[in-house]
Amino acid sequence: MSFPDRQTVLDFLKENPDATSKADIARGLKVKGQERAVLRDVLKQLEEEGKLERTGKRSFAQADRPPPSGLVEFTRLTKEGDLVGQCVGDSGLFGPELIYGGPSGKSRGRAPGKGDRAVCKIVGREDGEWRAYVITLLEKRLSDRIVGLYEHAPRGGRVIPASRKERRELLIQEGDRKGAKDGDLVVAEPKPQGRRQLGPPLGVVKEVIGHITDARSASLIAIYAHDIPVDFPEAALVEAREKEPADAPRTDLRNTPLITIDPHDARDHDDAVWAEQTEDGGWKVIVAIADVAAYVTEGSALDKEAEKRGNSTYFPDRVVPMLPFELSADACSLRENEDRPCMAVEMIFSADGHKKRHRFLRATMRSAAKLSYEEAQAAIDGKPGGKAEELLETVLKPLWGAYAAVSKARDIRSPLDLDMPERRIMFTPEGELDGIVTKVRLDAHRLIEEFMIQANVAAAETLEQKNSPVMYRVHDTPSDAKVAAFAEFLQTLDMKWNIGERPQTHKFNKLLAEIRGGDYEGMISQMVLRTQAQAIYSEENLGHFGLNLAKYAHFTSPIRRYADLIVHRALIRAHDFGPDGLSERGAARLEEVAEHISMTERRSMAAERDATDRYLAIFLSDRVGAEFDGRITGVTPAGLFVALAGSGADGFVPISSISEDYWIHDEAAVAVYARGSGKTFSIGQIVRVRLREVTPLQGGLLLEMLSEPLPAPPGRQAARQAITRERGGPRSRSGGGGGGGPPRRGKPKFDKRTLPKKGKPKRR
CATH class of the missing domain: 2.40.50.140 (Nucleic acid-binding proteins)
Structure with a gap:
C-alpha cells in the first residue's frame, strides 16, 4: 500500500484538528516528493466520499468534526429556539451544525442572531452535539465602499453605483460630500446610522477620483472598484531609483544580435530572441529575459509591493505596473544598443522542431534592434525597411526558420486550437475614444509566443531536474462534470462525445476542425471554451492541459508577473548564479504566494473586463x-x-x-x-x-x-x-x-x- 493511505490521513486530522491545509498535512506526515501526488489523490477521494469537506482552495476538514475554533455563521433558529450555525471556509459553510452555547467568558455585548458571524470556540459534547461559544461577534455592516457617480441635490446628493451588481445608492448629506460636485466620480462608504432604517442608507464621500466626462474615466472606475494598487510606497520608489543590480558572474552575450519584437507602442521590452541553424540542420535559439531579480531582491520594499500587486494590470488606455516605471520602462527594459543584465536560456532543437537540450545563463546582452510585430512581419513578407531590412538575412530569416521547425513539433503536440478574436480600443492623442479594431494575428506574434512557451517549459524542466521548488503555471484537465455537460450539449445537436475517456486536446481540435465553417461553429467553440478549467499558479504540478504540456512555469515576463520573478530566483539558486536566489523562507511560502497571485490575476482580469465594457458603452x-x-x-x-x-x-x-x-x-x-x-x-x-x-x-x-x-x-x-x-x-x-x-x-x-x-x- 502506498503512503500516505486514507486511514493515516484521517487519523492525523482527528489527532491534529488545527492542521487544516494540505501543506499542514504534508508537513505533519513528512510527505515528500512523489508522495505529495499520492496525498493529493487521497484527499480528493476522501472529499468525493464525503469524509472530508473542502474549507478553502487547499484546505480540508473532517466532514463530521469542526475545528476547535473558527469563524461561524449563524443561519437558522430551530423549533426549540436554538440558534444554529456552521463554520465558514473560503468555499462557503462546512462541517456539522453548531448550536450557539453563549459567550465564551464574560459577555461584552449583544447575543448573535440569524445572519450574524462570530469568531467562536467550538466544543463537542458527549451526546454528539457541537456547541459554539462566541469569542468575538462581528458587526453587521454594509459592504465597505461604493465607487460611483455623485449627483448633487440642494441638501447634499446621492452616489449612483458604477457596478451593476451593487443595488444600493447612498444618500450624502451636505457635510459629508467632501467637495464632490455634480458628475464627479467618487469613492463613498456607508455611514453608521444607529437605529435609522427607513429610506436609502447614508454615506460619506471619501475621495473624488475624477469626472464622468473624462474620456478615460472607465479605467479609473475599474481601478478603484477592484482595489488595484496604483501609488507605490516611497521606499519602493527610492529603491527603484537607486538600486544597482546584484553583483553576479555573467556570460557575455553582447555580440549575439538578440532583438526585441513587441507591439509598436510598447514601453517596456522584457524579452529578446535570436536563432541560428546548426551543422546538423537543427536550430539553436536563445531567449533572453530582463534580469529583474537582480534589482528586486527578496524582502525589499520593491519585492513586497510587487508581491502585493501580483501582476501588472492592462487597461485600454493605461497600464498599472507591478514595478515602478524606473525599472519596468528603464533599468529592466532591454533597450536597443544598451547593455542590460539578463537571464537567458539556450535551446537546441532538431530539424523537426523537438527540443534536444537546453541550458540557462545569467548574462549581459545588448539588443541589436527594437522591432514591432508589423515591421518584422513586413520584412519576412518581402517589404523590409529600416532596421528590419538590415537584419533580414542575419537575424529574421533564421528566427523564422527555427519557428517553422518548432511549429512542426507544436502541431504534433496539438495544443488546444481556440483562436478567439481580440479587439483593441483606440484613442486619439488627446485621450478621446477613436475606434475599435480587431487585432490581427501575425506569424510574428506566433513566433514570439512559441519561443516563450519553449523557454517556460525549459524553466520548469530544469527546476524539477535540480529538485528545486517550482512555481508552476497549471491548467487542469476539464472536470468530469464539465465534460459530462459538454457531452450532453453535443447530444442535443445529434453529436457524440465519449465521456469515458480522459479529455485530450487533439480530440477537441478534431471536433473544432470538423465543424469549422458550419452552422454549429460558434456555439461549439463557445462550449469548448466553457469546458476548460481556469489556469492558476501552484507549487504543485498539475500540467497544462490547454498547451498539452506535462510541466510549465512562467519565466518570460518578470517585469509584469510576480510568478516569473520567483522562477528567476529559483533558477539563480539552482545554478548558484549569485546571492539573490530564492531563500528557504521564499521556498516555504510558495503555496501561500501561488494562491495570492492567482487571486490578483483574477482581480486584474475582472478590472480590465469592466473598463473595456464601459469604454464600449461610451463608444x-x-x-x-x-x-x-x-x-x-x-x-x-x-x-x-x-x-x-x-x-x-x-x-x-x-x-x-x-x-x-x-x-x-x-x-x-x-x-x-x-x-x-x-x-x-x-x-x-x-x-x-x-x-x-x-x-x-x-x-x-x-x-x-x-x-x-x-x-x-x-x-x-x-x-x-x-x-x-x-x-x-x-x-x-x-x-x-x-x-x-x-x-x-x-x-x-x-x-x-x-x-x-x-x-x-x-x-x-
Whole structure:
C-alpha cells in the first residue's frame, strides 16, 4: 500500500484538528516528493466520499468534526429556539451544525442572531452535539465602499453605483460630500446610522477620483472598484531609483544580435530572441529575459509591493505596473544598443522542431534592434525597411526558420486550437475614444509566443531536474462534470462525445476542425471554451492541459508577473548564479504566494473586463436605435447575452422582451425555446439586434431581438417535453424558473446624466 493511505490521513486530522491545509498535512506526515501526488489523490477521494469537506482552495476538514475554533455563521433558529450555525471556509459553510452555547467568558455585548458571524470556540459534547461559544461577534455592516457617480441635490446628493451588481445608492448629506460636485466620480462608504432604517442608507464621500466626462474615466472606475494598487510606497520608489543590480558572474552575450519584437507602442521590452541553424540542420535559439531579480531582491520594499500587486494590470488606455516605471520602462527594459543584465536560456532543437537540450545563463546582452510585430512581419513578407531590412538575412530569416521547425513539433503536440478574436480600443492623442479594431494575428506574434512557451517549459524542466521548488503555471484537465455537460450539449445537436475517456486536446481540435465553417461553429467553440478549467499558479504540478504540456512555469515576463520573478530566483539558486536566489523562507511560502497571485490575476482580469465594457458603452452611447449583427454568447432563464459584431461589446436581451411566447430554459442545450412551437435561441447563434439603451457608468447595453428563433433541433422534442412536465406545465412569463421574464437587475438603468457630456468618440 502506498503512503500516505486514507486511514493515516484521517487519523492525523482527528489527532491534529488545527492542521487544516494540505501543506499542514504534508508537513505533519513528512510527505515528500512523489508522495505529495499520492496525498493529493487521497484527499480528493476522501472529499468525493464525503469524509472530508473542502474549507478553502487547499484546505480540508473532517466532514463530521469542526475545528476547535473558527469563524461561524449563524443561519437558522430551530423549533426549540436554538440558534444554529456552521463554520465558514473560503468555499462557503462546512462541517456539522453548531448550536450557539453563549459567550465564551464574560459577555461584552449583544447575543448573535440569524445572519450574524462570530469568531467562536467550538466544543463537542458527549451526546454528539457541537456547541459554539462566541469569542468575538462581528458587526453587521454594509459592504465597505461604493465607487460611483455623485449627483448633487440642494441638501447634499446621492452616489449612483458604477457596478451593476451593487443595488444600493447612498444618500450624502451636505457635510459629508467632501467637495464632490455634480458628475464627479467618487469613492463613498456607508455611514453608521444607529437605529435609522427607513429610506436609502447614508454615506460619506471619501475621495473624488475624477469626472464622468473624462474620456478615460472607465479605467479609473475599474481601478478603484477592484482595489488595484496604483501609488507605490516611497521606499519602493527610492529603491527603484537607486538600486544597482546584484553583483553576479555573467556570460557575455553582447555580440549575439538578440532583438526585441513587441507591439509598436510598447514601453517596456522584457524579452529578446535570436536563432541560428546548426551543422546538423537543427536550430539553436536563445531567449533572453530582463534580469529583474537582480534589482528586486527578496524582502525589499520593491519585492513586497510587487508581491502585493501580483501582476501588472492592462487597461485600454493605461497600464498599472507591478514595478515602478524606473525599472519596468528603464533599468529592466532591454533597450536597443544598451547593455542590460539578463537571464537567458539556450535551446537546441532538431530539424523537426523537438527540443534536444537546453541550458540557462545569467548574462549581459545588448539588443541589436527594437522591432514591432508589423515591421518584422513586413520584412519576412518581402517589404523590409529600416532596421528590419538590415537584419533580414542575419537575424529574421533564421528566427523564422527555427519557428517553422518548432511549429512542426507544436502541431504534433496539438495544443488546444481556440483562436478567439481580440479587439483593441483606440484613442486619439488627446485621450478621446477613436475606434475599435480587431487585432490581427501575425506569424510574428506566433513566433514570439512559441519561443516563450519553449523557454517556460525549459524553466520548469530544469527546476524539477535540480529538485528545486517550482512555481508552476497549471491548467487542469476539464472536470468530469464539465465534460459530462459538454457531452450532453453535443447530444442535443445529434453529436457524440465519449465521456469515458480522459479529455485530450487533439480530440477537441478534431471536433473544432470538423465543424469549422458550419452552422454549429460558434456555439461549439463557445462550449469548448466553457469546458476548460481556469489556469492558476501552484507549487504543485498539475500540467497544462490547454498547451498539452506535462510541466510549465512562467519565466518570460518578470517585469509584469510576480510568478516569473520567483522562477528567476529559483533558477539563480539552482545554478548558484549569485546571492539573490530564492531563500528557504521564499521556498516555504510558495503555496501561500501561488494562491495570492492567482487571486490578483483574477482581480486584474475582472478590472480590465469592466473598463473595456464601459469604454464600449461610451463608444456606442450615440448609437441607440441602431441595428447590429451579433452572436449569442450566454443563455440564462432571464435572457440572452449577445456580443455585437465589430466592437465585441456584450449586451443583454431580456427574455420578456423577445415575444409573447412562454420561453423555457433548456440548460443542457444552452438554449431557450418557445413552449409549443419549440423555436429556439441557442448559444453561438448569429442574430440581429437593436440597441435600445446604454448606461456608460455601468457599462450596460440593453438590446432588442430582431431575428426570428430557429426551428426546434431534431431529436430534442422528447427531452423538452420532459423539461415541461418537470416544471408543471406552462409558466407565467413574469414568473421564475425557466419560463419567466428577467429580474429587473438584468436590465441596465438608463440615466442621461451618466452619459459623457462632451468629447463624443470619432468612428472609423
